[in-house]
Amino acid sequence: ILNVEQSPQSLHVQEGDSTNFTCSFPSSNFYALHWYRWETAKSPEALFVMTLNGDEKKKGRISATLNTKEGYSYLYIKGSQPEDSATYLCSYNQGGKLIFGQGTELSVKP
């Protein structure tokens, strides 16, 4: 049974803190992993698509790494800002079928 797990479920940090969260996925038959940012009352917004073991992607203060052999990806936010408050979702693509994690809800206090 496919399962994508994200941890922690929620995270509360102060402005300026750096933070990271984990997405775990089945390591067999890996195709791609997607990270999304989902703000309340909005729709999910794509951050990264990752395909190769050892991939590292960066977008401003947000970066992500991928380990397909052990089945995990990390998302890092450097110097968190209140506008980073959102739910961060990862999605594992196994040959077309997309499985989403439950997300990590990040709250950044000023």
Add this chain to the structure above:
Amino acid sequence: DSGVTQTPKHLITATGQRVTLRCSPRSGDLSVYWYQQSLDQGLQFLIQYYNGEERAKGNILERFSAQQFPDLHSELNLSSLELGDSALYFCASSVVSTSGGITDTQYFGPGTRLTVL
């Protein structure tokens, strides 16, 4: 604004009824995906269409069906509605590259909130 439009924004209906949700993809995108987000569950992939043909199927109930038309807009039909079908339904679109869509960025619409009473 992602460029993906969904109508209606809100829909309230009764159990046993049938509804149709509509999605227009971004200009140039050939693939459309449907997702359901219930209160007690995360985002669930329902189905993907590419250029009018079904490409991949997720946890879509038999009471639900979808299609993609020649102008590439898509409709999700939900019938014999139950209370548990109340959810936020998202449509997303992507340009399908040589990977068949697997590595393509998906752009999400604003969603349709369905309430079944």
